[in-house]
Amino acid sequence: MEMLAYLIPISLCLGGLGLAAFFWSLKDRQYDDPKGDAQRILSTEWDDQPKP
Amino acid sequence: MDVPAASACPACLAAPSAERIAAAAAPRDARLFLSLPTAHCAVCISDVERALAAEPGVRTARVNLTLKRVAVEADPEVTAERLVAVLDRIGYEAHELDPGTLMVTETDRRGRDLLMRIGVSGFAMMNVMLLSVAVWSGAEDATRDLFHWISAAIALPTVVFAGQPFFSSAWTSLKAGRLGMDVPISLALILASAISVYETMHSGHHAYFDAAVMLSFFLLVGRYLDYRTRAVARSAAEELAALEVPRAVVLREGAEVTVPVAEIAVDDLVLVRPGARMPVDGTVTHGSSEVDRSFLTGESLPAWAGIGSVVLAGEVNLTGPLTVRVTAAGRDTSLHRMADLVAMAESARNRYTSLADRMARFYSPGVHILAFSSFLGWMQITGGDLRISLNIAAAVLIITCPCALGLAVPAVVTAASGKLFRKGLLIKDSTALERLAEIDTVVFDKTGTLTMGAPEPVNLADLPDAALEVAAALAGASSHPLARALADAARVAGIRPATVTDLREVPGYGIEGQWRGQVVRLGRAIWVGAEAGSITATHLKIGSAAPLSVAFADRLRPGAAEAVAAFQKQGKAVHLISGDVAGAVGDLAGRLGIEHWQAEALPADKVALIAELAAQGRKVLMIGDGLNDTAALAAAHASISPASALDAARAASDIVLLGTDLSPVAEAVRVAVKARRRIKENFAISLLYNVVAVPIAIVGLATPLAAALAMSLSSITVSVNALRLK
Incomplete structure (x- = not known):
């Protein structure tokens, strides 16, 4: 039973991490253009280095 | 974390407020929006962005393929016309959008707010459910109590945060003395949380924390679907409006200045070029032309306008340039007054009660009566055991809570709107x-x-060939819509225009020239000496011969x-x-x-x-x-x-x-009939679940597990049924 003391906080933290990531993506306007993002991945333009 | 709401919502493009303030401070600092109706692939994106970025003065250009729009940040001297021309050269159709009209969508935060609440309740639902499954599968005593306490720590803040849309709407409807669908929802959320806390404190067996967060999650998804359907429609409607960039040419001290229509004042002189729409009401002070009033009156025949004629906003100037002295601008124009009439008529339609409202009208009181009478009944049976009675009343409320009802309409409307949107x-x-x-x-x-609203000639076959050739030559030299239609039809029919010299357009009347030593005219009936008929026609006069008429009909x-x-x-x-x-x-x-x-x-x-x-x-x-x-x-x-x-x-x-x-x-009517049938089916399905589950809850046999099963099964059935819409 002692392992619950670790497992429950760990599972909550992981879930919280996911929630934080969702908040960040929402704030970062990552859901503005899903169609465009789906197409941009096909372009080879910035394959070698990230866009400055 | 799997949140279905990860799909886009154009309305959550909420612009940071700093950007808005900056835009307000320097409205001319070019932040331009262009509509790109033909963009559809990765190549289009990089083509457009590269071409625009190569343009001097352009700082950034970013295509949004979902909205088929490109946002450009550029130095103030960059104009939309120049960028449209750049895109035209590489083969992309582009139109300028009025940023002022689009801003409404950009600053809309409601969609993002709902998404945030869905995320929180989804997170809480998963964690609480994990703990609940442990309890259902046999955790006992101290372990169960611990799990319940952790669930409470997660669920209570979640219900407070995620339930706000329901609480506020329930409060509004209560204040107005009505029982909306949100009243039983809020009551179920509050009662379920309160009872569960009480049970946890007394080491009870059943806690409904999972039901409370699940309820808010499913209902929020329904809200979001409903919101998104409307937001998509609204942003598309805004884009239509933003395509008409309201500008006009005003004569100020002899110079032509282009100004936004909103800045035109009474007594200004406005120059309206052929093909442009009148931005204001006014009287003509210079020039003569014909105006198309079909938008205002439905007449397909253009009307003559000369010095002293009254023109109204919304009419289209056809042939010659007109200078108009403004008598009314902006909100005072007849166009706007007509629109105000509409606002009055519209209130009649707002009285329409939707199926969901009609459902809520008998459902909400029914649910309350049911829960309250089972509370009273159990008080009677147990001889006043408040805890058991409240527990059962809460179970009844949770089970009847319109989880599936909240999804029944939005799921179908979303499916149907998406289907019709693809059909245009x-x-x-x-x-x-x-x-x-x-x-x-x-x-x-x-x-x-x-x-x-575009005419085409109907009686070309009745005219002699020589006359047709002359008419084609005259018509080819004019930009009047009837002349253009005649010239096009002549070209299609293979008529070779005759050689007519000294062509001269008389604005508001027609076109005149010399052919084999005779004066030839094509234009209005009075001008060539013909009798004006009741149908749209233009008239041809060759020398002193009797005038001939070319009749037009509107193309279907x-x-x-x-x-x-x-x-x-x-x-x-x-x-x-x-x-x-x-x-x-x-x-x-x-x-x-x-x-x-x-x-x-x-x-x-x-x-x-x-x-x-x-x-x-x-x-x-x-x-x-x-x-x-x-x-x-x-x-x-x-x-x-x-x-x-x-x-x-x-x-x-x-x-x-x-x-x-x-x-x-x-097709739209057919889909609408189908959609209504699906909505009714969905109501039937969720009622059926209640018919089965409510008796179980009333006799006190409902467990949190049963409530969770009934809730998720009914919600999933309803969503799947909506997707069947063909």
């Missing part, structure tokens, strides 16, 4: 589909709706005949009402097989027809585009207007037809 129909109003499903009579407007909109036939096949009564002359209207009615038609109708006559049909108990669908149709569009049970319609007409209608083809209109 934009559903603007949330109850439009339900109203559209009920219609049994269709009233069409003529000019611009059943027809394209593609799909118009199919749409009328489809409506008649569906058993709907079809009417045609137009402000045009009897000859033109009767001819069109005959061609399309429409039995009931009325010509020379004023806007008030159109409303009267709708009212008369409504008085006979008929549900009317009005399809029209002009300002003269606006009041009728607003008064009808449901209304559709084409995208080419005036802004006011589009605003007054429930559905906007984005393409030129009219045939999807009949």
